[in-house]
Amino acid sequence: MQFLTYLINGISLGSVYALIALGYTMVYGIAKMLNFAHGDVIMIGSYVVFFAFGSFGLNPIVSVLLSMVVCTILGITIERVAYRPLRGAPSLAVLITAIGVSYLLQQVAQLLWKSDPKSFKSVVGLQPVSMFGGQLVISGETIVTIAACIVIMIALTLFINHTSTGHAMLAVSEDRGAAQLMGVNVNATISLTFAIGSALAAVAGALLCSSYPTLQPTTGAMPGIKAFVAAVFGGIGSIPGAFIGGILLGVIENLSKAYISTQLSDAIVFMVLIVVLLVKPTGLLGKKINVKV
Amino acid sequence: MGEMLSVKNINVFYGSIHAIRDVSFYVNEGEIVTLIGANGAGKTTTMHAISGLLKLERGEIDYCGHVISKMEAHKIIRLGLAQVPEGRRVFSGLTVQQNLQMGAYTRKDGKEAVQNDFDMVFDLLPRLKERRNQPAGTLSGGEQQMLAIGRALMCKPKMLLLDEPSMGLSPLLVKEIFKIIRDVNRNGVTVLLVEQNAKMALEIANRAYVLETGTIKMEGEATELANNIEVRKAYLGAQ
Ligand SMILES: Nc1ncnc2c1ncn2[C@@H]1O[C@H](COP(=O)(O)OP(=O)(O)O)[C@@H](O)[C@H]1O
Ligand SMILES: [Mg+2]
Numbered sequence: 001m002q003f004l005t006y007l008i009n010g011i012s013l014g015s016v017y018a019l020i021a022l023g024y025t026m027v028y029g030i031a032k033m034l035n036f037a038h039g040d041v042i043m044i045g046s047y048v049v050f051f052a053f054g055s056f057g058l059n060p061i062v063s064v065l066l067s068m069v070v071c072t073i074l075g076i077t078i079e080r081v082a083y084r085p086l087r088g089a090p091s092l093a094v095l096i097t098a099i100g101v102s103y104l105l106q107q108v109a110q111l112l113w114k115s116d117p118k119s120f121k122s123v124v125g126l127q128p129v130s131m132f133g134g135q136l137v138i139s140g141e142t143i144v145t146i147a148a149c150i151v152i153m154i155a156l157t158l159f160i161n162h163t164s165t166g167h168a169m170l171a172v173s174e175d176r177g178a179a180q181l182m183g184v185n186v187n188a189t190i191s192l193t194f195a196i197g198s199a200l201a202a203v204a205g206a207l208l209c210s211s212y213p214t215l216q217p218t219t220g221a222m223p224g225i226k227a228f229v230a231a232v233f234g235g236i237g238s239i240p241g242a243f244i245g246g247i248l249l250g251v252i253e254n255l256s257k258a259y260i261s262t263q264l265s266d267a268i269v270f271m272v273l274i275v276v277l278l279v280k281p282t283g284l285l286g287k288k289i290n291v292k293v
Numbered sequence: 294m295g296e297m298l299s300v301k302n303i304n305v306f307y308g309s310i311h312a313i314r315d316v317s318f319y320v321n322e323g324e325i326v327t328l329i330g331a332n333g334a335g336k337t338t339t340m341h342a343i344s345g346l347l348k349l350e351r352g353e354i355d356y357c358g359h360v361i362s363k364m365e366a367h368k369i370i371r372l373g374l375a376q377v378p379e380g381r382r383v384f385s386g387l388t389v390q391q392n393l394q395m396g397a398y399t400r401k402d403g404k405e406a407v408q409n410d411f412d413m414v415f416d417l418l419p420r421l422k423e424r425r426n427q428p429a430g431t432l433s434g435g436e437q438q439m440l441a442i443g444r445a446l447m448c449k450p451k452m453l454l455l456d457e458p459s460m461g462l463s464p465l466l467v468k469e470i471f472k473i474i475r476d477v478n479r480n481g482v483t484v485l486l487v488e489q490n491a492k493m494a495l496e497i498a499n500r501a502y503v504l505e506t507g508t509i510k511m512e513g514e515a516t517e518l519a520n521n522i523e524v525r526k527a528y529l530g531a532q
Contacts, residue, residue: 164398171384171395177346178382180366181375183399183448 001135006258007251012142012211014250015149019204020227021234021242022156023197029173029237030193033091036098037078038201039224040105045071045202046209046219047113050120060123067202075198076191084187102221109217122210141211148203153243156196160239169193173237226253226266229273235286244284296355297322297452297483298343298374303352303362305335305342312338314507315352320452325474325484327494327515329528330504336487337379339504340456343485344376345369357451371399373451377458379487381441385430389421392429392440396447407447414443417476435466442473452483459490471497491528495519503528 020042027035045067053063082101086094126140160166171179172189180186208223209215226249234245252272257265276284298320305313313335320326330336341347343354345366354362361369375396384392393414397407415422418439424432429440438458445453455474459467471493478484478497488494495501498515503524511518518524 164394167387167391167395168398170387174384174386175382177341178378178384179395180346181344181370181378181382182395182444183367183370185365185367 001132002258004136005138006254008136008138008146009142010251010254011247012145012250013254014230014247015145016204016208016211016223016246017227017230017249018149018243018246019152019200019207020223021231021246022152022239023201024228024231025234025236025238025242026169026193026197028231030169031079031083031190033083033094034098034228035078035083035194035197036095036224036228037101037105038197039220039222039227040102040109041071041074041078041198041220042201042205042208042223043109043215043217043220044074044105044205045198046120046205046215047109048202049123049206049209050118050215053123054118054121060125064123064203064206067206068199071198071202071205072195075194075201079191079194084190102224106217106221113217115217117214117216120209120213120215122213123206124210139211141207145207145211148207149243149246152200152203153239156239165192226269229270232283233273233276235283238283238285238287241283241285295322296320297357298485299355300339300343301353301355303339303342303354304350305338305347306350307338312507313342316504316507316509317352318502318509318512320483320485322483323478323481324499325478325486325497327486327488327491327498327501328504329488329491329494329501331528332489333506334504335507336504337456338507340376340378340454340485340487343454344374370448373449374454375445375448375450375452376454377438377441377445377456379456379460381434381437383429383432383437383440383444386428388426388428389432389440390425392444393421393447396444399448410447410449414446417446417473418443435462435469438462438466438470439473442470442477446477446482450482452485453477454485454487456487457489458486459488459493467493491524492519495529 023038027033048067048070049063052058052066053060078101082097083094086097122141124140124144126144128140129138129143160169168179168184169189171182172184172186176186227246230245230249231242233249234241249269253265253269256268260268296319300316300318302315302317303313304315316339328336328339338347342349345361345364349362353360356374357372359372384395393411400407420436421440421443424436429437432440458470462470474484474486475497486494486498495515495518501515501518502509503511
């Protein structure tokens with residue numbers, strides 16, 4: 001029963017990683033860049049919820065929606081201002097810019113809201129569920145996080161595979177030039193990708209901080225890196241890959257915390273990544289890059 | 294039957310490489326015009342410049358009364374100027390049907406009209422119909438070429454650019470592809486055809502241009518060029 005508790009909590013943590021990893025993987029697939037500022041968008045989103053819900057007492061759902069709007073605008077703005085001028089530039093330049101944006105967001109947060117940790121009030125009102133005569137207790141946060149992740153995954157998959165905008169995104173990710181020849185506006189598609197990724201980051205931030213209730217300007221950094229690992233683990237560019245990678249990462253992390261060592265859990269997570277990449281360099285669901293003659 | 298496309302003294306660079314130098318040519322409505330030239334002559338570069346995938350350094354491209362050389366690629370296609378790119382470039386993860394649907398991405402004239410064009414394309418390219426639910430990546434080279442042509446036709450183009458549609462295909466398939474191009478043209482689509490296979494291209498074209506290292510070296514009626522000694526030596530394998 002103990003094991004089941006660890007497992008379920010791991011799936012919940014993994015759901016958060018999966019939501020964040022979706023942002024990494026979609027942006028990578030479509031804009032062909034690693035947006036290392038993605039984790040910090042989560043942090044900004046969490047502050048929005050912190051103030052809207054915690055300080056101003058808005059309805060929790062309204063607070064999360066507000067945070068999604070703010071993050072969407074932030075994501076689109078970052079792409080517009082920092083990344084779009086570098087389209088066609090060497091990927092190293094883009095990467096360094098992304099790291100710069102990441103620090104910028106952290107510093108701005110520090111200036112605005114100071115670096116002392118804030119205690120985040122959970123947005124989940126659901127009571128814990130107790131099963132097997134109280135042997136297994138699942139928190140409301142855990143349930144909502146897992147449910148949100150599943151709903152979002154299904155919605156996103158339907159959107160990508162069954163709408164013309166979704167097909168345009170797939171087309172851009174496969175061959176940007178050919179997609180342009182079909183009349184797809186690549187810049188608009190990339191903006192949309194950043195918008196979706198950032199809105200999901202807002203949801204992930206609210207859920208993460210509800211389960212782990214301290215918020216400070218560096219809050220987004222570690223989950224951001226782990227979600228990036230999850231995206232690579234699952235096969236970067238693949239949406240189901242982000243989902244599976246995120247869940248597995250959360251489960252591995254939680255189980256190693258429980259059974260091996262709290263201090264070593266992160267090291268174990270990264271070791272698993274290294275092993276997977278040695279065996280399958282494209283990640284679990286990653287596609288082989290087609291070399292066209 | 295006026296000039297539909299006019300390319301005027303265009304120059305295109307890749308960094309410091311001057312790939313296209315002062316190239317000019319035109320295509321009249323209803324024609325098949327071919328641009329022939331060896332590997333690396335600058336044919337693809339020219340096609341990309343027309344479709345807006347590459348920007349000009351100097352010069353101008355006009356199409357149906359619009360200056361398209363400053364327009365973005367996704368707007369140029371909306372004027373009915375479609376391209377079948379070199380190497381086919383079908384979306385291998387999407388099915389045949391979805392690829393064709395992508396071709397109709399810019400269409401705003403309703404489901405029924407698009408459905409009519411699905412029927413038209415499947416009529417013209419019956420092999421695609423059999424494979425409509427198959428991922429494009431699983432098609433053979435010839436089928437992928439047909440899909441690339443069908444996909445471009447799905448936007449109801451007034452003019453079609455084809456970049457080496459015969460590349461890598463067996464002689465029999467090459468014949469079939471050229472027959473399709475002729476049919477498309479007979480249905481009222483103006484064609485600009487880029488080819489290394491000069492023999493076949495000159496057979497179906499009205500007029501032709503010879504491109505060599507980024508400049509137009511010769512131009513004229515297709516039959517005339519087919520009989521030209523230099524062309525025969527350089528491009529038709531004559532001794
Ligand atoms: N992306 C590129 N970067 C640099 N040079 C290029 C690029 N694409 C083509 N070139 C060069 O431009 C010239 C014309 O190429 P291209 O238009 O592809 O010729 P063709 O289609 O006639 O074979 C060649 O010398 C080629 O090496
Ligand atoms: Mg070429």
